[in-house]
Amino acid sequence: xxxxPMEPAKVISAGVDWITATTxxxxxxxxxxxxxxxxxDQHESEGNTVKPWEWQGYRGHTMDxxxxxxxxxxxxxxxxxxLARQRAPQLLTLCDNVSRIDVQxxxxxxxxxxxxxxxxxxxxxxxxxxKAGMCATSLISSTPAGTTAYIGTRIxxxxxxxxxxxxxxxxxxxxxxxxxxxxxxxxxxxSVGDRLxxxxxxxxxxxxxxxxxxxxxxxxxxxxxxxxxxxxxxPRTETTDERRLRWLETSVAPVVxxxxxxxxxxxxxxxxxxxxxxxxxxLELETGEVFQS
Numbered sequence: 001x002x003x004x005p006m007e008p009a010k011v012i013s014a015g016v017d018w019i020t021a022t023t024x025x026x027x028x029x030x031x032x033x034x035x036x037x038x039x040x041d042q043h044e045s046e047g048n049t050v051k052p053w054e055w056q057g058y059r060g061h062t063m064d065x066x067x068x069x070x071x072x073x074x075x076x077x078x079x080x081x082x083l084a085r086q087r088a089p090q091l092l093t094l095c096d097n098v099s100r101i102d103v104q105x106x107x108x109x110x111x112x113x114x115x116x117x118x119x120x121x122x123x124x125x126x127x128x129x130x131k132a133g134m135c136a137t138s139l140i141s142s143t144p145a146g147t148t149a150y151i152g153t154r155i156x157x158x159x160x161x162x163x164x165x166x167x168x169x170x171x172x173x174x175x176x177x178x179x180x181x182x183x184x185x186x187x188x189x190x191s192v193g194d195r196l197x198x199x200x201x202x203x204x205x206x207x208x209x210x211x212x213x214x215x216x217x218x219x220x221x222x223x224x225x226x227x228x229x230x231x232x233x234x235p236r237t238e239t240t241d242e243r244r245l246r247w248l249e250t251s252v253a254p255v256v257x258x259x260x261x262x263x264x265x266x267x268x269x270x271x272x273x274x275x276x277x278x279x280x281x282x283l284e285l286e287t288g289e290v291f292q293s
Contacts, residue, residue, distance in 0.1 A: 006114065008222065008223050009109050009110070011106070011107055011108075011207070011223050012108050012173065012233055013085070013106040014105045014106070014203045014206050014207045015085035015203060016079075016085055016101060018100060018101065018183070019079050019080075020078045020099045021076070021077055021078075021098045021099070021193070022077075023074055023075050024074045024096050028094045028095070031094055032091070032095070037068075039087060040061065040068065043063055043065070043083070050062070050063050053067050053068075058070060059071065065083040066083055074096070079091065082234075084102075085232065088201065089200065089201025092193050092196060092197040092201070095193070098193035099185065099189055100183065101196075102182065102183045102184070103181070103184075103196075103210050104181040104182075104210065105180045105181075105210045105211075105223065106165050106179045106180075108176050109178060109222070112176050116162055116222070117149035117162045118147065118149065120180075120214070120219045121151070121162070123217070123218045124217040124219055126218055130151075135217075136150075136151075136153050137151050144170065145164075145168050146163065146167025146168060148164070149163070151217055157189075158182060159182070160182055160183075160213070160214065161181045161182075161183070162180050162181075164177075165177040165178060173234070180210055181210070182214070195209065196209070203226055203230065204225055204230075207221075256268060
């Protein structure tokens with residue numbers, strides 16, 4: 001008896017999750033440089049750290065989701081995460097080549113008992129290429145990252161992933177969120193980039209690319225076409241400063257609190273580089289107790 005079809009899931013997010021693109025000399029290269037500097041400045045103003053970056057002869061700068069570099073024959077731009085989803089359509093209008101592009105659809109499953117990674121892998125194993133050993137598959141389960149199914153290998157031009165986005169994002173995404181993602185490289189990446197450019201960054205076009213790719217291995221995308229006016233509702237990615245602040249709250253503050261129980265508070269604060277001169281400093285630790293120095 002065949003399993004009952006699942007109810008279509010809600011789409012939380014759809015878009016480009018990674019893009020590596022290059023431009024050669026000329027007007028496009030200048031425009032890409034202007035755009036990249038604008039994105040970098042905005043990203044930096046939001047609390048993200050900029051660092052020097054070198055890759056395959058390119059030299060430039062990098063931060064959490066943006067890397068930009070120049071060499072004699074052109075400019076390279078690499079975007080990931082939210083920045084890729086938001087800015088890839090602009091980059092695709094100006095680049096001369098796309099060497100990698102990842103496209104994804106993230107759904108929210110009402111039935112939390114359904115494991116989409118296992119479901120997708122079971123379907124893919126019925127494909128003749130998988131049965132013949134021509135295409136590798138694997139399933140990895142871990143805590144707290146959840147379950148991930150892989151179809152293909154990282155060196156192939158198409159590499160598929162289905163994974164528990166809620167677990168992978170440490171619950172930034174709500175329970176039941178699963179991501180269907182395809183990583184394209186080489187000529188396939190350029191072909192997908194051209195298609196998305198022609199569709200002017202339409203999110204339904206992205207969903208269609210992901211759907212067709214998975215159907216090629218017999219895996220049905222568990223959602224319907226995106227209606228007009230659909231909006232991405234994925235949570236905002238934390239900035240570098242926000243992650244540092246959370247680290248201070250969860251890791252540093254408890255240690256400082258314990259040290260202040262046995263050492264002079266001024267010594268502890270000075271060790272942290274907090275110099276106290278003049279006005280009294282009030283420091284409230286996780287215990288709720290307020291220390292006056």
